[in-house]
Amino acid sequence: MTLSAREISWSAGGTDILKEVSLTLETGEFLGIIGPNGSGKTSLMSLIAGIRKPRKGEVFLDGSPIAALGRRAVAQRLALVEQQAETGERITARQAVELGRTPYLGPLSPWSPQDDAIVDAALRNVDMGHLADRLWHTLSGGERQRLHIARALAQESKILLLDEPTNHLDIGHQISLLDLVRRQDRTVVAALHDLNHAAMFCDRIAVMQGGRLVALGRPQEVLTVERIRAVFGIEVEVEQEFDGSCFIRYRARRRQPRPFSAIAAVGA
Numbered sequence: 001m002t003l004s005a006r007e008i009s010w011s012a013g014g015t016d017i018l019k020e021v022s023l024t025l026e027t028g029e030f031l032g033i034i035g036p037n038g039s040g041k042t043s044l045m046s047l048i049a050g051i052r053k054p055r056k057g058e059v060f061l062d063g064s065p066i067a068a069l070g071r072r073a074v075a076q077r078l079a080l081v082e083q084q085a086e087t088g089e090r091i092t093a094r095q096a097v098e099l100g101r102t103p104y105l106g107p108l109s110p111w112s113p114q115d116d117a118i119v120d121a122a123l124r125n126v127d128m129g130h131l132a133d134r135l136w137h138t139l140s141g142g143e144r145q146r147l148h149i150a151r152a153l154a155q156e157s158k159i160l161l162l163d164e165p166t167n168h169l170d171i172g173h174q175i176s177l178l179d180l181v182r183r184q185d186r187t188v189v190a191a192l193h194d195l196n197h198a199a200m201f202c203d204r205i206a207v208m209q210g211g212r213l214v215a216l217g218r219p220q221e222v223l224t225v226e227r228i229r230a231v232f233g234i235e236v237e238v239e240q241e242f243d244g245s246c247f248i249r250y251r252a253r254r255r256q257p258r259p260f261s262a263i264a265a266v267g268a
């Protein structure tokens with residue numbers, strides 16, 4: 001299963017949002033996309049998912065232009081979890097995950113016990129089996145997010161595209177979700193904000209800045225003090241671990257000391 005973007009550009013509202021981005025996924029890798037707010041991560045995801053069409057350039061899925069493939073064919077190969085995916089329908093948690101089986105159903109292939117087993121496994125994988133019968137609107141943001149991931153897992157596509165998959169999740173579920181995703185026999189692309197999560201889980205990291213792909217490589221090659229300063233405008237220390245991985249320590253900006261008179265006034 002191969003996915004590649006060749007020099008894709010995209011504009012909206014008269015502005016160039018993505019500028020000549022080229023990217024080829026390696027089979028089975030976990031690729032992280034990092035970059036500041038508005039740098040183009042979501043736009044890039046929706047273009048490589050075939051939801052938006054590039055103004056210039058082309059996206060290829062298994063060697064074919066993605067625009068030439070039908071929605072069902074794309075959905076069997078690639079699952080996308082969007083950042084603000086919502087459903088207005090009155091459905092249960094389980095029914096939300098069952099939607100992942102849609103690309104495989106048809107008049108000659110009705111719902112089967114195998115579909116049930118796949119949905120059960122996906123619910124269990126995200127620790128949501130016990131809430132399967134709850135109505136969607138009664139679930140917390142983190143529970144809904146885990147169901148979106150379960151729906152994508154149930155889709156059984158070889159490629160998973162996840163836009164900020166750890167949104168709304170507590171730290172325990174953030175780590176277990178990224179670990180779960182990494183253990184899948186799938187190619188994963190995830191937009192991430194936490195640089196240490198990117199360092200811990202990703203095989204490669206793509207850095208977006210101002211709609212351009214400005215760096216692509218292994219975490220320890222990409223996450224340097226200079227690049228983090230240039231892209232995010234913050235000071236960090238990067239610790240290289242003995243196993244080749246790295247850890248980012250954020251350095252707090254020094255606060256101006258408050259004048260003694262202000263402290264005395266508060267204490268008075």
Ligand SMILES: Nc1ncnc2c1ncn2[C@@H]1O[C@H](COP(=O)(O)OP(=O)(O)OP(=O)(O)O)[C@@H](O)[C@H]1O
Nearest residue numbers: 012013017035036037038039040041042043044208
């Ligand atoms: N449909 C649109 N019309 C106009 N501008 C858009 C549209 N979609 C995105 N943009 C702009 O494109 C830029 C990139 O947006 P995008 O959502 O891809 O960034 P992002 O890196 O995912 O940001 P974030 O980290 O905040 O989620 C932003 O400045 C955004 O306002």
